[in-house]
Amino acid sequence: MTPDLTALADIRTLAGSLPKPDDASIEAARARQDQLTKPPGSLGKLEEIALFMAGWQRTERPKIDRAQALVFAGNHGICARGVNPFPQAVTAQMVANFEAGGAAINQLCRANGADLTVIPLDLDRPTQDFTQAPAMTEAETLAAIRTGAEAVDENADILLLGEMGIGNSTIAAALACAAFGGAPSDWVGAGTGSDEAGMALKAKVIADGIARHGTADPLMTLANLGGREQAAICGAVLAARLARVPVLLDGYICTAAVAPLYAEDPTLLDHCLVGHASAEPGHARLTLAMHKPPVLDFAMRLGEGTGAALALGIVRGALACHNGMATFAEAGVAGG
Amino acid sequence: MTPDLTALADIRTLAGSLPKPDDASIEAARARQDQLTKPPGSLGKLEEIALFMAGWQRTERPKIDRAQALVFAGNHGICARGVNPFPQAVTAQMVANFEAGGAAINQLCRANGADLTVIPLDLDRPTQDFTQAPAMTEAETLAAIRTGAEAVDENADILLLGEMGIGNSTIAAALACAAFGGAPSDWVGAGTGSDEAGMALKAKVIADGIARHGTADPLMTLANLGGREQAAICGAVLAARLARVPVLLDGYICTAAVAPLYAEDPTLLDHCLVGHASAEPGHARLTLAMHKPPVLDFAMRLGEGTGAALALGIVRGALACHNGMATFAEAGVAGG
Numbered sequence: 273m274t275p276d277l278t279a280l281a282d283i284r285t286l287a288g289s290l291p292k293p294d295d296a297s298i299e300a301a302r303a304r305q306d307q308l309t310k311p312p313g314s315l316g317k318l319e320e321i322a323l324f325m326a327g328w329q330r331t332e333r334p335k336i337d338r339a340q341a342l343v344f345a346g347n348h349g350i351c352a353r354g355v356n357p358f359p360q361a362v363t364a365q366m367v368a369n370f371e372a373g374g375a376a377i378n379q380l381c382r383a384n385g386a387d388l389t390v391i392p393l394d395l396d397r398p399t400q401d402f403t404q405a406p407a408m409t410e411a412e413t414l415a416a417i418r419t420g421a422e423a424v425d426e427n428a429d430i431l432l433l434g435e436m437g438i439g440n441s442t443i444a445a446a447l448a449c450a451a452f453g454g455a456p457s458d459w460v461g462a463g464t465g466s467d468e469a470g471m472a473l474k475a476k477v478i479a480d481g482i483a484r485h486g487t488a489d490p491l492m493t494l495a496n497l498g499g500r501e502q503a504a505i506c507g508a509v510l511a512a513r514l515a516r517v518p519v520l521l522d523g524y525i526c527t528a529a530v531a532p533l534y535a536e537d538p539t540l541l542d543h544c545l546v547g548h549a550s551a552e553p554g555h556a557r558l559t560l561a562m563h564k565p566p567v568l569d570f571a572m573r574l575g576e577g578t579g580a581a582l583a584l585g586i587v588r589g590a591l592a593c594h595n596g597m598a599t600f601a602e603a604g605v606a607g608g
Numbered sequence: 609m610t611p612d613l614t615a616l617a618d619i620r621t622l623a624g625s626l627p628k629p630d631d632a633s634i635e636a637a638r639a640r641q642d643q644l645t646k647p648p649g650s651l652g653k654l655e656e657i658a659l660f661m662a663g664w665q666r667t668e669r670p671k672i673d674r675a676q677a678l679v680f681a682g683n684h685g686i687c688a689r690g691v692n693p694f695p696q697a698v699t700a701q702m703v704a705n706f707e708a709g710g711a712a713i714n715q716l717c718r719a720n721g722a723d724l725t726v727i728p729l730d731l732d733r734p735t736q737d738f739t740q741a742p743a744m745t746e747a748e749t750l751a752a753i754r755t756g757a758e759a760v761d762e763n764a765d766i767l768l769l770g771e772m773g774i775g776n777s778t779i780a781a782a783l784a785c786a787a788f789g790g791a792p793s794d795w796v797g798a799g800t801g802s803d804e805a806g807m808a809l810k811a812k813v814i815a816d817g818i819a820r821h822g823t824a825d826p827l828m829t830l831a832n833l834g835g836r837e838q839a840a841i842c843g844a845v846l847a848a849r850l851a852r853v854p855v856l857l858d859g860y861i862c863t864a865a866v867a868p869l870y871a872e873d874p875t876l877l878d879h880c881l882v883g884h885a886s887a888e889p890g891h892a893r894l895t896l897a898m899h900k901p902p903v904l905d906f907a908m909r910l911g912e913g914t915g916a917a918l919a920l921g922i923v924r925g926a927l928a929c930h931n932g933m934a935t936f937a938e939a940g941v942a943g944g
Contacts, residue, residue, distance in 0.1 A: 309705050310712055311800050315914070316887055316907030358943050365941040369645050374934025376646055383928040464647050551652055571652030578651070585921040592719040598710025605701040607694050
């Protein structure tokens with residue numbers, strides 16, 4: 273369900289009218305959990321995940337028949353400042369690798385049963401260097417949001433989001449810093465392979481970008497400092513919400529991509545879980561600030577949606593227990 | 609491969625001659641990882657897991673075609689002391705639930721592709737109350753070890769271990785306390801549902817058991833304080849090692865079951881990973897003492913092998929990436 277946006281400020285209006293989780297379904301699911309053959313609460317976070325899914329799917333028995341994975345790719349003008357040791361051509365090369373089935377995300381989608389679609393966004397037309405100009409015009413940002421939104425299958429039972437884009441760990445740090453403050457260096461990590469000098473450069477570039485554009489309007493910050501894949505991720509998150517599809521975000525880049533939405537209104541992300549804790553040092557700070565404890569923590573820092581795809585297996589396990597277990601009465605076990 | 613044991617002390621002799629991981633396979637697997645289309649190390653712990661599997665399977669390309677899950681069940685004389693709010697009959701009821709496919713472990717084995725076998729051990733003949741006598745004779749302990757060992761499929765690619773036994777969180781705390789010292793209360797948690805008074809009673813009972821039997825001989829401690837499912841888990845771990853089958857242990861009960869082996873010789877467990885961090889408070893202390901950081905942490909405390917079965921999905925994901933990803937050269941991606 274593509275949101276009807278003619279300006280970024282329309283997201284502000286949209287926020288008040290979005291679907292909420294269904295409390296009756298959550299209560300019914302909780303009542304079911306209390307009857308399953310296990311000590312109460314002994315499946316820990318698996319039980320919380322099942323309730324989360326119940327609320328968004330509006331049913332006591334949430335399921336995953338169709339898991340959709342979307343990976344958005346973009347290129348960034350900020351690379352002109354030397355923030356990444358790899359050439360921007362790698363973005364398109366990795367898109368080809370995704371399409372040929374050779375990347376990590378292909379293997380993890382296959383292993384965990386997700387249908388992967390890769391969407392490159394104008395790779396031959398990088399955004400502007402945000403130290404010199406807004407990264408994107410409002411119209412370009414809205415176009416990328418629309419592309420992301422239109423890619424969402426409204427009938428999916430869960431949506432996984434990932435990204436690829438040389439230079440986008442700098443974009444992530446800029447968006448996180450703009451949304452939550454602190455020094456740029458608080459949000460900067462090695463990314464694909466920056467050394468100390470490279471990280472210092474990233475921090476300097478972010479400081480210049482924030483000084484130029486300010487941070488007063490979180491939604492305009494997405495245009496000023498973001499990239500097309502970040503805007504597309506925001507669009508997919510909004511479209512999923514309108515269709516009540518729960519979302520697994522990936523790691524640092526993906527979480528930072530939706531930081532402008534959080535800064536605008538935290539409830540915009542109520543239907544989103546963060547799939548894993550990235551090894552990028554800014555991610556722990558970011559997930560704490562956004563009250564989104566990651567599902568997994570394997571010190572991964574690859575992006576592509578790999579942490580979300582791995583977390584899908586956990587959600588599947590949670591629902592397998594929730595739906596498949598016998599109740600005390602059914603099993604003739606004492607203690608219910 | 610059933611170890612040839614005529615006395616518990618034979619495990620001491622066995623320890624020196626066990627298979628070790630194959631360094632050449634690990635190095636070949638590492639060299640492969642360095643060529644895959646990702647920044648070096650960016651799959652974090654997934655890469656470590658793939659190397660672990662490579663070493664034990666003695667191949668650059670470890671696989672999981674057959675995952676075997678074994679759940680051992682036993683009853684405990686210590687229940688006569690009132691350490692558990694549920695009757696011992698629940699152990700057999702839960703075994704029936706496993707056999708009917710209604711328990712959490714059934715769902716998680718199905719979701720993650722493991723073949724489950726449940727092995728009840730003389731449920732109508734509980735062990736002795738260890739405050740009054742050794743829980744098991746040496747012969748009974750060896751018999752349970754043999755049952756566990758014989759259940760292992762030497763052709764499995766990975767073995768998952770779990771347990772069921774009313775009262776066995778007290779057994780776990782006793783074995784952990786005997787192996788690693790500290791106060792009994794350091795190792796005691798709520799188990800299936802003990803309150804404060806119940807936990808104090810558990811600690812008292814453990815102190816009595818340790819005072820009676822001492823802890824000088826770790827292997828005799830397994831007989832003195834353990835149970836049949838704990839001995840069977842030790843037997844399965846040893847048999848898996850002889851067949852070079854890597855093992856996923858479950859949570860607190862399972863890790864504590866092999867604490868006597870660790871106390872005898874830590875290398876006995878080199879082929880074992882701990883699947884998840886249990887919410888039982890003693891487990892964090894135990895995995896730290898045994899240098900076995902758990903794969904997952906979902907605040908689960910159900911046992912049955914549920915944490916091991918959930919971790920199997922992560923191991924599958926690690927191997928899917930390791931085997932399925934394209935190299936830089938294959939994909940035509942710069943940066944290799």
